[in-house]
Amino acid sequence: MHPKLSQLVFDASENKEDEECSDVPILKVESECLEKVVEFLKHYEQEPLKEIKSPLEDNTFEGVVKQEWYRNFVQEVDSPMLFDLVTAANFMAIQPLLDLACLKVSCLLMGKSSEEIRIILNIPQMTPQEEEHARREHRWIFDD
């Protein structure tokens, strides 16, 4: 596994005075999530993920991520694990995993209504007055 892919691990290993002990504690990442991160890193060593550029060339996840293994990697996880992966990738500073997980989240949100987004993200309702106020602010984009 490429230690330099995670900036956190790389920095921690660089700072270790005791060269015999190569363990780096990752305290803020759950073990189940960390397993997925390790799985990603191991595969990345064999097949690096192609850079995901913004703005996207395609509106679909499959259109942007052409590599099948990476597509399947995020398709298999549920929403809580997906957000855990985002957190873990951010914490461990693994940019390719962060890009991939963030892209998947974006694709989940793309084209959805505000109500559907609330369901996906588990966010409580706004009041009708709040939503009406917000819609009035954006009439320029919603009036076709």
Next chain:
Amino acid sequence: MVFNINPRTMSATNNINIDSVSLFDDDDSLNKICFDFDDPKGKSWCTSSDNSSCCSLCRLPNDVDEDARDFEHGDDDADSLSDLEALETLNDLVSFSTSAAAPRQAAPLSMAQANPNNNTFAASMMSTSDQVSLPLKRQACYCSSSSAMMMPSLFNTCAECQSTSPTLPNRSTYFTQFASKNSSFLTRHHHSCTQLSPAFPPSSVPAPPDFLTAGFLPEDPVYSILTFLDVRSLTTLRLVNTKLRSMASDNNAGWKHHCAALWSRKVRVCDDARRLFDQANAAEDDAAGRRASNGWRSSAMEAYKTSILEAESVNEITEDDLCFDLATDRSGVKWSFRFKESAGLDWTSWDPWWKNGPARKLVFLRDGSILQAHPPGRSTIVTTHNGTPLYDVFSERLVQRNGVDIIPPRIEMRWRFVESSMDLPSRPDGAYVRITVGGRDVPTYVVRRSPNGNWGFIMESCWGLYASFELASREDATSSLGVGRRALRRTRNGSRWVNVDDENNVEDTEEDNIGRRNVRRRVNLFVEESAMTVTGVSQWREALLYNIGAVTLPEGNHASSQFDAAWQNALLLR
């Protein structure tokens, strides 16, 4: 009903202004949450089946004294409190705690009238606006005393006795002891029961925190997510809640990329939008300094919005939009010009566009003159602006007399704005441009946005067309969608690609033909006369006056009526 509570003033309003309405375990939030109850007989309080960490109401703050945590499940004795006493106790608790936090006097508490249908529970962390909302669920809690009245309480119904208990502390003993030790404590209760009242559905269990906005994710990955979204998704996200509205409006949400992508397809973007975009760029370089000004964080989004709104609402041009010599070191628009077929062969015969070449390039100068840039053939330079040589219009023409080519006299062209035109409705300033050719007014040019959606302007009369962008040549416009490319379409019954102009394909159905006609209509927008909006019919008065030799065309609001009167007289005399 959800109330918005300002913990400093303790004033409650019905307006919601929350940054985050989801629940999460955070001791800081516990210290900041206040409650406002406006109805002593109201029945709003927390519901929970678990006192571990279901919500901030059910969980004791860490700094609560151990003694204060324990008080017995009360029964019907002298320690039980009446409704009013309970309310007064709560008032005292909140007043004491808020007075420690802020010197302002807290508003008196009252019981909130909860929406009985509201099964959601949310207690939000203090946002920068210090607004908190707390929708509370109705809960029955009976005191086992003689009173059968519903007693307002913050606690669950006791599963043991079903008639609950004095869940509020004895004022005389507890309050004095506790308040002196725990000034930040707002309220507390003791859960001796772990079962909800059977009258309320188990779905009242508080939901887990939301994934995005409640501090679950740091800002950087959230912005990474937002940068992948398209514009419509970003604006939809702003409808979700206040926190997302703020983040989705931020420059870091990818709005600069959206601006660049949109504007790359447009020939003109208004100055206000560009100024906002520059502000967003400058803000990155000087984040600390600009943070003091309002709106800098969302200036890229405002730039995007402003550009679209301006393109949709502004259909008239200014001198800045029209002129080439705006400043000595700055060059403006070069207008593409061609005659319409209705102008006649005398004009179209030596129009380069009608010979399948590029359209003539004319420039409007601030002194009211019109000159030509890059004329085909031989011409004499009249002036130079910002390194661009400018020539008399039509100066490359050659006229033959007795078999000898001669250079015809110079044709001076001038321009001015007119307020209204004889044949056309009233519009704001900048809608009509009158051009004089060789000292004679020609029919007015009507300004409008380009119908191909590139935000450019066109000026059109019954005989000529100006465009503020490169006009497709006649050959390109009739044969393809772009220079060097052909327009193709699929046949209906298979996967074959055929040329758009191919009308002999036996596999085509009527629907295919309609599709082809639609494609042709879009491509030929500036070729076919039927695509034009200003014709000899709509400008017949001005065209007629020009043709009978008028030097100056009337203008103003009464021009049409004066012409009509003169026309009627002429007919009568005839």
